[in-house]
Amino acid sequence: MASELKNLSVFSTDNLPDIRHRRFAIVVAEWNAEVTEALFEGAYQTLLQYGALTENIVRGNVPGSFELSLGASWFAQRDEIDAVIALGCVIQGETKHNDYINHAVAQGLTNVGLQTGKPVIFGVLTPNNQQQAIDRAGGIHGNKGDEAAITAIKMLGLQQQVYSFK
Ligand SMILES: Nc1c(NC[C@H](O)[C@H](O)[C@H](O)CO)[nH]c(=O)[nH]c1=O
Numbered sequence: 001m002a003s004e005l006k007n008l009s010v011f012s013t014d015n016l017p018d019i020r021h022r023r024f025a026i027v028v029a030e031w032n033a034e035v036t037e038a039l040f041e042g043a044y045q046t047l048l049q050y051g052a053l054t055e056n057i058v059r060g061n062v063p064g065s066f067e068l069s070l071g072a073s074w075f076a077q078r079d080e081i082d083a084v085i086a087l088g089c090v091i092q093g094e095t096k097h098n099d100y101i102n103h104a105v106a107q108g109l110t111n112v113g114l115q116t117g118k119p120v121i122f123g124v125l126t127p128n129n130q131q132q133a134i135d136r137a138g139g140i141h142g143n144k145g146d147e148a149a150i151t152a153i154k155m156l157g158l159q160q161q162v163y164s165f166k
């Protein structure tokens with residue numbers, strides 16, 4: 001498979017913007033907390049590593065990934081928030097329930113970003129089983145939380161470039 005034995009969290013960190021004064025909301029789904037906590041830790045530490053201040057990062061919990069869109073929307077509508085990172089893990093079950101959640105949250109988070117004009121990052125794992133989730137939350141395939149944080153930073157950099165273009 002394409003992702004076999006690959007660290008999927010390898011990304012360029014060239015030309016990242018100054019984020020000292022940027023404020024981030026991280027919305028975390030409580031379902032599969034062992035995984036989502038690892039995603040949160042990866043996102044939080046990555047934001048700090050690249051210059052965010054602890055006082056400029058706020059966390060909110062939602063029951064499940066389906067609720068990430070509304071939680072993200074509440075934060076994104078606040079003038080004080082510059083970007084939102086949504087973290088969840090939807091593990092395939094016996095029915096199609098995971099498909100409905102995954103499609104709803106992907107579309108929902110997309111809509112929040114488009115409606116607010118702010119980076120709203122899809123940091124939701126959609127694995128077939130627990131091991132695939134663990135492998136992508138600090139395991140052999142990296143940490144989707146790290147990727148989500150870098151994505152938020154990069155999008156703020158693009159936003160800054162767009163709005164400063166003369
Ligand atoms: N099975 C998983 C869920 N299910 C709960 C939904 O996200 C939602 O909270 C419920 O349908 C009520 O609206 N959530 C996950 O994040 N991960 C799962 O594996």
Ligand SMILES: CC(=O)[C@@H](O)COP(=O)(O)O
Pocket residue numbers: 090091092093094095096097098101
């Ligand atoms: C993905 C989920 O919603 C989880 O509860 C598994 O549900 P099911 O086994 O009923 O498909």
